[in-house]
Amino acid sequence: xxxxxxxxxxxxxxxxxxxxxxxxxxxxxxxxxxxxxxxxxxxxxxxxxxxxxxxxxxxxxxxxxxxxxxxxxxxxxxxxxxxxxxxxxxxxxxxxxxxxxxxxxxxxxxxxxxxxxxxxxxxxxxxxxxxxxxxxxxxxxxxxxxxxxxxxxxxxxxxxxxxxxxxxxxxxxxxxxxxxxxxxxxxxxxxxxxxxxxxxxxxxxxxxxxxxxxxxxxxxxxxxxxxxxxxxxxxxxxxxxxxxxxxxxxxxxxxxxxxxxxxxxxxxxxxxxxxxxxxxxxxxxxxxxxxxxxxxxxxxxxxxxxxxxxxxxxxxxxxxxxxxxxxxxxxxxxxxxxxxxxxxxxxxxxxxxxxxxxxxxxxxxxxxxxxxxxxxxxxxxxxxxxxxxxxxxxxxxxxxxxxxxxxxxx
Amino acid sequence: xxxxxxxxxxxxxxxxxxxxxxxxxxxxxxxxxxxxxxxxxxxxxxxxxxxxxxxxxxxxxxxxxxxxxxxxxxxxxxxxxxxxxxxxxxxxxxxxxxxxxxxxxxxxxxxxxxxxxxxxxxxxxxxxxxxxxxxxxxxxxxxxxxxxxxxxxxxxxxxxxxxxxxxxxxxxxxxxxxxxxxxxxxxxxxxxxxxxxxxxxxxxxxxxxxxxxxxxxxxxxxxxxxxxxxxxxxxxxxxxxxxxxxxxxxxxxxxxxxxxxxxxxxxxxxxxxxxxxxxxxxxxxxxxxxxxxxxxxxxxxxxxxxxxxxxxxxxxxxxxxxxxxxxxxxxxxxxxxxxxxxxxxxxxxxxxxxxxxxxxxxxxxxxxxxxxxxxxxxxxxxxxxxxxxxxxxxxxxxxxxxxxxxxxxx
Numbered sequence: 180x181x182x183x184x185x186x187x188x189x190x191x192x193x194x195x196x197x198x199x200x201x202x203x204x205x206x207x208x209x210x211x212x213x214x215x216x217x218x219x220x221x222x223x224x225x226x227x228x229x230x231x232x233x234x235x236x237x238x239x240x241x242x243x244x245x246x247x248x249x250x251x252x253x254x255x256x257x258x259x260x261x262x263x264x265x266x267x268x269x270x271x272x273x274x275x276x277x278x279x280x281x282x283x284x285x286x287x288x289x290x291x292x293x294x295x296x297x298x299x300x301x302x303x304x305x306x307x308x309x310x311x312x313x314x315x316x317x318x319x320x321x322x323x324x325x326x327x328x329x330x331x332x333x334x335x336x337x338x339x340x341x342x343x344x345x346x347x348x349x350x351x352x353x354x355x356x357x358x359x360x361x362x363x364x365x366x367x368x369x370x371x372x373x374x375x376x377x378x379x380x381x382x383x384x385x386x387x388x389x390x391x392x393x394x395x396x397x398x399x400x401x402x403x404x405x406x407x408x409x410x411x412x413x414x415x416x417x418x419x420x421x422x423x424x425x426x427x428x429x430x431x432x433x434x435x436x437x438x439x440x441x442x443x444x445x446x447x448x449x450x451x452x453x454x455x456x457x458x459x460x461x462x463x464x465x466x467x468x469x470x471x472x473x474x475x476x477x478x479x480x481x482x483x484x485x486x487x488x489x490x491x492x493x494x495x496x497x498x499x500x501x502x503x504x505x506x507x508x509x510x511x512x513x514x515x516x517x518x519x520x521x522x523x524x525x526x527x528x529x530x531x532x533x534x535x536x537x538x539x540x541x542x543x544x545x546x547x548x549x550x551x552x553x554x555x556x557x558x559x560x561x562x563x564x565x566x567x568x569x570x571x572x573x574x575x576x577x578x579x580x581x582x583x584x585x586x587x588x589x
Numbered sequence: 590x591x592x593x594x595x596x597x598x599x600x601x602x603x604x605x606x607x608x609x610x611x612x613x614x615x616x617x618x619x620x621x622x623x624x625x626x627x628x629x630x631x632x633x634x635x636x637x638x639x640x641x642x643x644x645x646x647x648x649x650x651x652x653x654x655x656x657x658x659x660x661x662x663x664x665x666x667x668x669x670x671x672x673x674x675x676x677x678x679x680x681x682x683x684x685x686x687x688x689x690x691x692x693x694x695x696x697x698x699x700x701x702x703x704x705x706x707x708x709x710x711x712x713x714x715x716x717x718x719x720x721x722x723x724x725x726x727x728x729x730x731x732x733x734x735x736x737x738x739x740x741x742x743x744x745x746x747x748x749x750x751x752x753x754x755x756x757x758x759x760x761x762x763x764x765x766x767x768x769x770x771x772x773x774x775x776x777x778x779x780x781x782x783x784x785x786x787x788x789x790x791x792x793x794x795x796x797x798x799x800x801x802x803x804x805x806x807x808x809x810x811x812x813x814x815x816x817x818x819x820x821x822x823x824x825x826x827x828x829x830x831x832x833x834x835x836x837x838x839x840x841x842x843x844x845x846x847x848x849x850x851x852x853x854x855x856x857x858x859x860x861x862x863x864x865x866x867x868x869x870x871x872x873x874x875x876x877x878x879x880x881x882x883x884x885x886x887x888x889x890x891x892x893x894x895x896x897x898x899x900x901x902x903x904x905x906x907x908x909x910x911x912x913x914x915x916x917x918x919x920x921x922x923x924x925x926x927x928x929x930x931x932x933x934x935x936x937x938x939x940x941x942x943x944x945x946x947x948x949x950x951x952x953x954x955x956x957x958x959x960x961x962x963x964x965x966x967x968x969x970x971x972x973x974x975x976x977x978x979x980x981x982x983x984x985x986x987x988x989x990x991x992x993x994x995x996x997x998x999x
Contacts (some may be wrong), residue, residue, distance in 0.1 A: 275864025279840030428687030454685025
């Protein structure tokens, strides 16, 4: 039996314990939804105030030069690069995950127009599939097929243009072996586009080492970039000059301020910019990425796995018989940084937990999901969360009708 | 000869004079670049602080429901609608102008695949042409032709799919007759897509009355939404259900939180959302749009034309012989809300003005441009700007080498 004393000892020995002070978390709240919206870095409060009052209000248009707004997409991209094992000039911040997926899917399709198959898996995060199906309506011959993950490698063939996968599954937390899958796709002549939304800032990533050529990722989850923070996009160095963006705009032009009618792509990763970036959101993302300063991702991952194991063990120990079925892999190498349970009343349990100041989230139709963010969660937070969960399950309080009321976002 | 007393009398009689207090403008600065980056609304300072500290920091993920983040794209769109003469449910805030152009160009192409011609004009704002040329690389048979504005109406024909025009030209300020051009295009069976970036918040717009069916516009210019604020998109009610977005994502799905593999477009304008919107930037735009509260656009436009006429008259009166050639139309009905001059040393003059705290901007190769924003400019600001311009021209100070140094953004 795990005791509170043991849990406190884990906190006392936690090399990342001090990182929690980097975040402004409400007292008493156990926030297990950093995989949906990361917590507010304290540094972002003052930084946003400066951006609004000084950069926008006082320096106005001059800030594009004097505060290097114009360089922000590359600068923040370069700060994300070490978190994903990429070179600084292989990453750029732009638009949303959806829009970046579209840019890379259509550019990849144009690169190999005789390979018509866009391959993905059913149950992939749905925006990835929506973007993919939209691209197939536009690009002649391009077709989307989804095959179960166990059959993906055999589905790869000479007609495969692109394999589109989310590295860590948003619901179950299952993780692909990036090196292996990328290599198999490459063997068949296909590119792989990795959606890192549930990996970046949580799972150790080595895109260069693992041979990844294309990726996108989310700024507002583990990167703590704020609600709807812009996304990022990665293109391996050797591919950058070979890919021509078809969704493009002036910010990706070789000379944006020459105002020429003809599109000439900027050299390198900058060609994947389109319109003017949302600067307030982009600079909040910079604060979010900076909240990882000095944090080794292997250390963060070791803590993530320990938080997961503690969560799982406490549920087994204290919630047995209440029908919670863990759908996340127990093998750390096969999972991300959240733990999910299936339950026929996952929605109501999730709502009751929120009322008890334990924030997880519900994912339709029957999953309650808890994000484990090593930068600002302690082991005792997990203990507290389970304490409150046990109370909700044992009292049956989740059956009260108010917990069945749905908001717009659920 | 216009005198300072006359100018002050204009300020005293200005019905919009009090609006200046809505903005945090630096003392002594004459800001004539609100058509590139609108000034900071005072209300945005406190609002952003609340959004960051309370909505993001304290309420975290719950804010999607409790602060209606999820409804923000429609809510802010509905607030823009009266400024452009549209119905509230015809406007939505999303992405950038470039990305929204791409959405509408590709959706229009899919609507009438047998009409292959995408028509625009040379010298249109370049991102519009880059987006258009990108779309033609993707959509089978779609081709882009640019014809001089005097020949556009005769170029319209049975093969025209879409006419893509910027309502007010970013450089010269020339304005199209929206009702007439839209009607001509409609006669030929074509849709018209209006880029309102240099119109919205400055020029009176009546999209419904003028028969406009598609439009996009910029949030960070006259709407004062902050650097890189998200853009908006307008689709006339009768077209909304007929247009299927091909660049799409989960936020435009009929049931985003059902997480289904199949894309089902949301009813109405919401289908034109793609990824998660950048909330900090989007909510700053809301403050920007609210800075127009109680302002009648006809009153604003009357002041804009008076500011323009004063500017032009003072340049004629006091800068004659210095080679400034006004390229903006003198007929108010044929122009927007900025005044532009051609000069072989426009760049240096612009830089010298910036040093003298008169902020306009340079547009390659030889134009200096001054934005006239009726909400926060007074007539005496124009007097002061011309005073400083006269000093720079008469002293020849603009010839000093430091004014020839280019930043990244110029």
